[in-house]
Structure formats: structure tokens, C-alpha cells
Amino acid sequence: MTTARRIPVAIVGGFLGSGKTSLLRRVLTGAADTAVIVNEFGEVGLDHQLLRACEERVELLGGGCACCTRRADLVRTLRDLLDDRDRGRAELRRVVIETSGLADPAPIAFTITSDPMVRHHFEVERLIVTVDACNGPAQLAAHPEVAKQALLADELVITKVDLVEPEARDRLAAQLSELNPAATIRTAVHGVLEHEALRASAGRAEPGARPDGRAPPPPARAGAGGHTDDVRTLCMDLDRPIDWLGFAVWLSMLLHARGEEVLRVKGLLELEDGTLVSVNGVQHVMHTPEHLPRAAIADPRPGIVFITRGLDVHRLRDSLETFQRLARAGAGVSGR
Template sequence: MSAKHKLPVTIVTGFLGSGKTTLLQHALRQQGMQDTAVLVNEFGMVGLDHHLLQMVEESTILLGGGCVCCSTRDDLVQALTQLLNRVQKGERDVSKVVIETTGLADPAPIVFTVLSHPVLQHHFHIQNVIVTVDAVNGLFHLRRQPESVKQALVADKFIITKTDLAPGEEVKQLLRELQVINPSAGRHTAVHGVIDAALLFSPAVTIRQRAADPAPVFQEKGTHVQDVNSVSITFREPLDWTAFGLWLSMLLHAKGEDIMRVKGLLDIGGAGPVILNGVQHIIHPPNHLEAWPSEERVSTLVFIMRSVSPEEILTSLEAFQKAFDVKHNMPEMEILQ
């Protein structure tokens, strides 16, 4: 079943006190949000009777292999299965699902659960991972709390909150640090949780790249972002989809736990691009767009990695391209951080 026939799921996460519930309170009151099902991990007072609101107790089952990202959220399976049953019976009209996590949650198991469960994967798809970041305490959390970095690494969109309470230079520094950690994510602000719901829940398509002249980022010794690298790889000609998929599968099998995020907008010769989106070695089903979002038809692939050098990625890809005799379409690399 293609993504257009599945219920879109938006994960809203962010560190403790970063304004997740306030953001949802404002967004869910807006037009077009009446048929939103909301699953909440903690007792945030969303307070809207016309939304299906369910509290979800965290219950995680670690699957074989011991990789944290490949753990199944048994609680989430039960909650989404119950929701699906109600929708199919005609008891609820639901057009989208929002999952609000606890402030200490790692979103990767939630993504894995939806993408890998034999039933859920056919009825739901992950549309966005939204991460709220507190402008007042965000820098401190990124430098001291590993959970905050995990959340930032998997973000499709950052929502910067409390910008009215933080000095302007601190907000700029926070934006620069988020750019270093995850250059592919969009960045928006929300004062008192006010933001356009259409912006919040629209699919993230554009693969962002580094600003022309980014300011240097201060990273304290021993912080959790020190060993994070990001690289943008560009192809000027259409890719061989089969060969590329084989290379990416082999790469993620070997380095999956250290490749925190991969996102791409790929030209495979069709009328529109393919959107590639992955968290560690969990790859979302590719989404084929009917047309390009801009006039430029260039494949762009962004990797965010921990303890993997950009040169390793490029060397591996070049070797694979040569092995498949596509030397005319060699990758161009830009190290983002």
C-alpha cells in the first residue's frame, strides 16, 4: 500500500519542558485538525474533547541483536492497533495521527515499530519527526543530555520555542548548533506554542544544506555532539536505483548503528524524485513524488554519522560506482561538519 493510502503519523518529541504539549494545544485547535488522533506518553493536558486522546505507558521490547533502535514499542503496537480497529469499524474518522513522546524518549524505536510491524506498516507511515527545542535551555541540554542529541539527530523539523525569553545571540548559537547536528532538518520558531498547523504537519521534502557561511560552533570538550559528522553527496545524473539500493543496504548493514540519519532526494530517471529517509539502519519505504519541488533535478543525499568519517562514505560509494561501471556519474561530496 502506498503512503497516500496510509494514515500519516507525526512524532512530536523534545526534551523535558521544551513546549511539546503547548505546541499541540495550539495546533490541534486549528481548522482541519478535528480528525487527529493523539497518543500521549505523559499526562500533558491537551484538553480537546473532539480529539481521540489516549495515554500510552511506555513498554519497550528489545529484539534480537541488542540494537536500541531496533526495539519494538509494544505499547504503541497495541494503541495503534486499537485505533485502526475503531477506524475500520467506522467508530472514528481519523485523517492523521500524532504521537507525543516523553521528554526523555528516543524516537528511533517508535519509527522502527511503525515501519517494521507486520500490520502497522501497511496502514500507517511516518510523515514527520518534529523536535521542540527550548531556546533558553536548548544549548545546555544538547551539551549535557544524550537524549536531547538523539532527538535532534532524527528530526525532520525543529521547532524553537521560548525565543521571546532567550537573548538573541543565544538563539543564533542554538540554531548554529542544530545545523551542525542535523543540517537536513527544517527550523521554525513558535512563541507560546503558536505555529501554523499546516506548516507543522506538512511533509518535509526539501533536503537542506549548509548555509553559505556558517559561523563556527562552540563545542565543549566531552559533549555528545563532538564525534558527529555530516556530509552532503550530490549526483548530477540519474542514479541506477537497483545498484544504489544495494550499496546503501550494504553500508547500513555494516555501519547502521553509527549512521544516525540518512535523507535524500534522488533522481532515478522518472518525472519526479524519490524521497529517501532513514534512521540508523531503519529505512522508510521510498516515496516517489510526481514532480520535482524545484527546477533543479539533482540527487542530494545527506548522512549524519557518529564515529564515521565522510571520506569512508565517499570511498565506499566511489568503489561501488566503479564496480557497476557508472564512472560517468561519480559523486560530489561536501562536508557539512
């Protein structure tokens, strides 16, 4: 018996006027099997067969952590889409969720991974954030919500690059790269993606592809203005195979204790049996680890990126290395 593939969900965010709608129009051309979920019909100028509007209604779960907010409206909408598919009313092979300008994407990811029914049928594929080449630097500095969207993104699309000089585009790309070294950065004009990627980066995959296994850049301090002064990035080369059980226990403890401060986790791990595993998470929410065939990556260079707020990255590094030493020592004792 084979397990049906879950339906991929792409979350598209970005500040008001940053080009989300233009990008969506291009992406959705001819995509009749893609459902689009927006906050309100009136806010998005899209004419699409599977367009759904859901008024944002949230339920705060757990201990009051903002990223553990459940979108009850989103659960209902996704269930309705499944019902339409099962009744033969529509095809459904992909879902795109367009967030409002300042919305935190973390509750969307949390909802999809925490609801049993939704998790069984859907999986978060990637978070795409559009950044206006003209106004992006000022918005990143003035609005902490914009900076957080950029911090959490898998893919950052710089829009309206035809309206600025190449030097300004490159400065913004460098700023975004420093803020989120785990993200792919691309450019777009009128919704048309121009570049595959502006630069290579750590453990980064091309959009829709698998991690390329490139080594992470040196550790950096993110700086997009006053709102990100306490954001730190830890990029670790993993030159030894990882004990998976030890890593999983360590990461679970870290997210349980300090999940609000761990904004992003992304990396490529090599396990002790030679298996490659892709890990990807947003705050408390970890996507299902993905085992990758070694043949898919020509020159794997395992590494992991943590983007944190208020955490001492040196202690974070030390704790991971300590856990790995203990895990290997324990495995050695049990193997005798």
C-alpha cells in the first residue's frame, strides 16, 4: 500500500504594495489545479477558479506563544478544499496562501503542522516573501513585522528592480542575505522572476529543488535596523556525521525551552550511516525531516543555519557540540 503524497502549500507574504499580487498572477496563469487562499476577496485583484477568502480568526494555544496561534479559519478552508476535491468539484494539487501585509506567517505554518487532519493531507513547501526594491530598506528598518517575514522566508523575491539602479538592488540583496543567509534571493519585474538566484548560499536549494549542500557562509550578525539589533545568525559547518537521535533530542529541548527565540532552523545533515537529511523549521514548528538520495546532491557539504533573537549563539553552538559528544559516547558504550 502506498501513501498518497501530501498537497504542497506555499505561503506568500510581503509588505503592502511589494508585488505579491503581480507575482501570484504570473504563478497562477494556467494553474487551474492550484487553490489560492486570501484574507479578503476585495484586497487581492485575482480572478482564479479556486480562489478562497477566509477572514482571519485565531486561537491562541499553549502558553501564549505568538507562533503557537492556530488559524481556525484556515483549517476550515483547507477542509472545504479537500471536500470539493473528493466530490469531484475541482482538482487540487497545490495551495497558495497569500498573507496580509504585516501578517506573521508562523501561525499559518503552525496550523498546518499541528492539526492532525490538515497535517495528513497538506505540507508546507516554502515561504516566499516579496520585498520592494524601492521601499524595502526603509520598511525593514521601520516595521519589525517586515523584518520577521524576511527572517522566516525560504525565498526572498526583490520586486520592482526595474525602478532602481543595480547598485541599490545589490545593496538590498546583501542586506537580506545578512538578515537571512538560509534564504534564496531572486528578483522580479512585473511578477516575472528574472534570476534563478542572486547568489549562492549555505545549504540552500534552488526554489522547488533540493538543498544543494553548499557550505554555510561565516557566522554573521543580522542587521536590518533597530528592530533586528538582537537577531543573531549561527552558520555551522558539520564536518562530522550527526547522531540523529542526539540531534533530535537536543533540538526538541531547545525549541521547547526557547522556541520563541529560535526564528529559523534550516540545514542539511549527514547521519552516521551516510544518509542525508534536510531539516527546516520556523520557531516551534519543524517540518517533517526529509531523507534525500545522495545521488541528488553532487557535492554535499552538510551545515545548519540558526537565526535567533536574544540567544547567545556561542552557547547554542557549544550545547549542540556537547550533545553530539554525549550521544556518540553513549552509542559507543551501548555498542560494546
